[in-house]
Amino acid sequence: xxxxxxxxxxxxxxxxxxxxxxxxxxxxxxxxxxxxxxxxxxxxxxxxxxxxxxxxxxxxxxxxxxxxxxxxxxxxxxxxxxxxxxxxxxxxxxxxxxxxxxxxxxxxxxxxxxxxxxxxxxxxxxxxxxxxxxxxxxxxxxxxxxxxxxxxxxxxxxxxxxxxxxxxxxxxxxxxxxxxxxxxxxxxxxxxxxxxxxxxxxxxxxxxxxxxxxxxxxxxxxxxxxxxxxxxxxxxxxxxxxxxxxxxxxxxxxxxxxxxxxxxxxxxxxxxxxxxxxxxxxxxxxxxxxxxxxxxxxxxxxxxxxxxxxxxxxxxxxxxxxxxxxxxxxxxxxxxxxxxxxxxxxxxxxxxxxxxxxxxxxxxxxxxxxxxxxxxxxxxxxxxxxxxxxxxxxxxxxxxxxxxxxxxxxxxxxxxxxxxxxxxxxxxxxxxxxxxxxxxxxxxxxxxxxxxxxxxxxxxxxxxxxxxxxxxxxxxxxxxxxxxxxxxxxxxxxxxxxxxxxxxxxxxxxxxxxxxxxxxxxxxxxxxxxxxxxxxxxxxxxxxxxxxxxxxxxxxxxxxxxxxxxxxxxxxxxxxxxxxxxxxxxxxxxxxxxxxxxxxxxxxxxxxxxxxxxxxxxxxxxxxxxxxxxxxxxxxxxxxxxxxxxxxxxxxxxxxxxxxxxxx
Amino acid sequence: xxxxxxxxxxxxxxxxxxxxxxxxxxxxxxxxxxxxxxxxxxxxxxxxxxxxxxxxxxxxxxxxxxxxxxxxxxxxxxxxxxxxxxxxxxxxxxxxxxxxxxxxxxxxxxxxxxxxxxxxxxxxxxxxxxx
Numbered sequence: 001x002x003x004x005x006x007x008x009x010x011x012x013x014x015x016x017x018x019x020x021x022x023x024x025x026x027x028x029x030x031x032x033x034x035x036x037x038x039x040x041x042x043x044x045x046x047x048x049x050x051x052x053x054x055x056x057x058x059x060x061x062x063x064x065x066x067x068x069x070x071x072x073x074x075x076x077x078x079x080x081x082x083x084x085x086x087x088x089x090x091x092x093x094x095x096x097x098x099x100x101x102x103x104x105x106x107x108x109x110x111x112x113x114x115x116x117x118x119x120x121x122x123x124x125x126x127x128x129x130x131x132x133x134x135x136x137x138x139x140x141x142x143x144x145x146x147x148x149x150x151x152x153x154x155x156x157x158x159x160x161x162x163x164x165x166x167x168x169x170x171x172x173x174x175x176x177x178x179x180x181x182x183x184x185x186x187x188x189x190x191x192x193x194x195x196x197x198x199x200x201x202x203x204x205x206x207x208x209x210x211x212x213x214x215x216x217x218x219x220x221x222x223x224x225x226x227x228x229x230x231x232x233x234x235x236x237x238x239x240x241x242x243x244x245x246x247x248x249x250x251x252x253x254x255x256x257x258x259x260x261x262x263x264x265x266x267x268x269x270x271x272x273x274x275x276x277x278x279x280x281x282x283x284x285x286x287x288x289x290x291x292x293x294x295x296x297x298x299x300x301x302x303x304x305x306x307x308x309x310x311x312x313x314x315x316x317x318x319x320x321x322x323x324x325x326x327x328x329x330x331x332x333x334x335x336x337x338x339x340x341x342x343x344x345x346x347x348x349x350x351x352x353x354x355x356x357x358x359x360x361x362x363x364x365x366x367x368x369x370x371x372x373x374x375x376x377x378x379x380x381x382x383x384x385x386x387x388x389x390x391x392x393x394x395x396x397x398x399x400x401x402x403x404x405x406x407x408x409x410x411x412x413x414x415x416x417x418x419x420x421x422x423x424x425x426x427x428x429x430x431x432x433x434x435x436x437x438x439x440x441x442x443x444x445x446x447x448x449x450x451x452x453x454x455x456x457x458x459x460x461x462x463x464x465x466x467x468x469x470x471x472x473x474x475x476x477x478x479x480x481x482x483x484x485x486x487x488x489x490x491x492x493x494x495x496x497x498x499x500x501x502x503x504x505x506x507x508x509x510x511x512x513x514x515x516x517x518x519x520x521x522x523x524x525x526x527x528x529x530x531x532x533x534x535x536x537x538x539x540x541x542x543x544x545x546x547x548x549x550x551x552x553x554x555x556x557x558x559x560x561x562x563x564x565x566x567x568x569x570x571x572x573x574x575x576x577x578x579x580x581x582x583x584x585x586x587x588x589x590x591x592x593x594x595x596x597x598x599x600x601x602x603x604x605x606x607x608x609x610x611x612x613x614x615x616x617x618x619x620x621x622x623x624x625x626x627x628x629x630x631x632x633x634x635x636x637x638x639x640x641x642x643x644x645x646x647x648x649x650x651x652x653x654x655x656x657x658x659x660x661x662x663x664x
Numbered sequence: 665x666x667x668x669x670x671x672x673x674x675x676x677x678x679x680x681x682x683x684x685x686x687x688x689x690x691x692x693x694x695x696x697x698x699x700x701x702x703x704x705x706x707x708x709x710x711x712x713x714x715x716x717x718x719x720x721x722x723x724x725x726x727x728x729x730x731x732x733x734x735x736x737x738x739x740x741x742x743x744x745x746x747x748x749x750x751x752x753x754x755x756x757x758x759x760x761x762x763x764x765x766x767x768x769x770x771x772x773x774x775x776x777x778x779x780x781x782x783x784x785x786x787x788x789x790x791x792x793x794x795x
Binding site: 397485 | 690697701743
């Protein structure tokens with residue numbers, strides 16, 4: 001028989017205003033097994049915890065029931081208190097009489113009655129609690145960062161700086177991500193490449209960092225501290241260790257008509273190419289869809305001109321297998337496709353472009369060498385219209401567009417408008433906006449400068465229609481302040497397209513068993529207090545894969561994710577959660593129902609020899625739970641048809657005892 | 665008394681149109697889109713705002729409700745799914761239903777049907793040319 005102590009918390013007036021805490025303590029006192037019951041203003045305070053420790057010693061308590069807030073809030077606190085008092089931490093049960101009782105009830109009598117019932121249920125459960133000890137597992141001291149944009153680079157640099165080896169897996173032939181495509185960065189207008197490329201070089205030169213470019217994660221197994229990952233490194237048909245990046249092949253290749261993805265297909269490169277001058281690794285890559293040699297077996301110009309002998313037409317995809325202690329998702333974003341928005345005529349006119357295309361058009365390394373020229377005729381545009389919120393802030397059930405604010409567009413549009421007016425003062429610049437959102441350090445000042453010093457025309461209203469006509473773009477929109485419909489003949493229209501998570505994020509999340517929201521952004525463990533961790537242990541989030549972010553915010557979050565990874569990797573062993581599933585091997589019939597529902601892959605099967613009552617031996621297939629992988633979700637206990645599966649800490653008989661106590 | 669009547673008319677407009685003007689985020693895309701903008705005293709985004717604030721007396725008096733072409737461009741392009749044209753249609757119906765009779769009879773409609781035509785446009789036309 002347990003000797004149970006019940007401790008009822010007032011939580012100041014949070015609980016005591018709606019629940020008669022004395023009555024709860026009094027009612028609990030008469031329950032079987034309860035030898036001590038009391039109430040106190042703040043159980044979680046030092047004084048409250050000492051009261052618990054004293055009571056354990058004085059009354060030789062073996063189990064504790066704390067009637068207080070949600071276990072999510074203070075279960076860990078009271079488990080520590082129990083351990084300090086010398087009893088097993090898993091002999092503590094929390095009756096949630098705040099979130100599930102006092103906060104949702106107005107009537108004192110009803111609230112008190114419910115609190116008493118919740119206390120009785122917890123007491124009934126503690127009777128069946130057993131001491132549990134968490135298992136330990138080793139930590140592999142190596143991290144994997146998936147995505148080599150500014151987020152992934154920063155996370156990897158910080159982890160490497162702390163002395164841990166880290167691999168960056170990047171799907172493109174070079175790291176750098178979206179930031180490498182940008183021209184200037186707000187709010188300081190320093191050039192993106194100037195601040196990014198040194199970091200790319202740092203990553204390449206850091207002996208703790210290995211860059212696995214042109215590669216994708218194919219398979220993830222294992223659990224926190226012990227992930228096993230399979231990475232496919234795509235054939236680039238160039239030997240990375242031999243290529244010097246001289247670029248001669250990229251000038252001699254006769255196949256000139258390959259759309260240049262880095263310049264958003266606004267110009268072409270050869271079939272063998274280096275994405276951009278500062279690429280890391282600076283190694284050529286052959287596009288097999290265009291290479292004449294790979295398609296027909298006739299050409300071989302690049303191999304002939306390569307003095308290093310780096311070309312290898314027979315190169316195959318390579319599979320890299322590695323163990324990791326922690327994994328960081330840094331898969332980034334893409335602008336949405338704006339073709340669906342017919343009214344903006346993106347697919348009808350070359351002179352309607354997206355903001356990212358605009359970045360390339362003003363970038364000195366872009367298709368126009370930094371001269372702002374209309375894509376249709378190469379003329380200098382004299383009237384430019386920027387349209388904000390294209391596909392952002394749409395209704396949840398809208399056929400196209402996203403419900404969220406993409407966050408970065410207000411600032412980059414102000415930047416674009418300012419840059420145009422600075423370089424080409426003869427150009428009229430209009431910005432159609434719904435709201436200008438500039439909550440960041442020096443952000444609003446920046447936007448005001450665009451208006452006040454650079455004379456950008458900001459118009460409160462939205463563009464309704466764009467019609468290409470006689471080489472002009474007829475822009476029709478509303479000016480809500482002037483209460484007018486505006487008609488502007490523009491030479492160039494720039495659409496601030498909403499951003500969305502990269503398409504690779506969803507399949508990756510499935511591999512990582514990391515949760516996502518309806519927009520395919522990774523979900524954080526807690527929106528405020530654990531913003532860089534996934535709810536799945538050992539998976540961390542860096543950058544825009546978690547939500548729209550600008551560069552300063554991405555870098556902060558990237559470093560925060562690194563700090564969490566370093567914290568994990570600096571441990572030699574990890575204590576698991578002892579509340580995991582356990583199979584009764586005598587009852588298990590090896591049907592696989594549990595393995596089929598397990599979202600974590602924690603269940604395996606083995607053939608075990610059993611000595612039967614008739615003294616014969618029999619080999620039977622039985623389920624085994626890997627306690628380090630199991631997250632204690634309980635799906636298997638429900639699926640098991642023979643009742644062999646049970647969850648420690650939440651055993652079927654414990655749950656039934658709670659239900660009985662509630663229904664009594 | 666007058667106020668009560670207006671309030672009840674407003675409720676009727678909301679019920680008939682099925683529009684929730686509170687969904688509007690005041691971006692003005694409807695008015696930026698509207699081909700009949702210059703003909704109107706009140707513009708699509710103002711219709712939505714006036715119904716939201718219950719200021720419908722002036723709307724009911726305005727010629728603007730007959731200037732709407734029922735082209736549904738505002739419905740198609742509104743990012744928040746507010747559907748201003750349906751609101752205007754409801755206001756128009758409220759005015760026209762109690763007087764006169766239909767300009768065309770229901771029997772004539774099938775011959776006029778076009779697959780691409782939103783059904784509501786036909787009904788709108790029916791009310792509109794009736795005066």
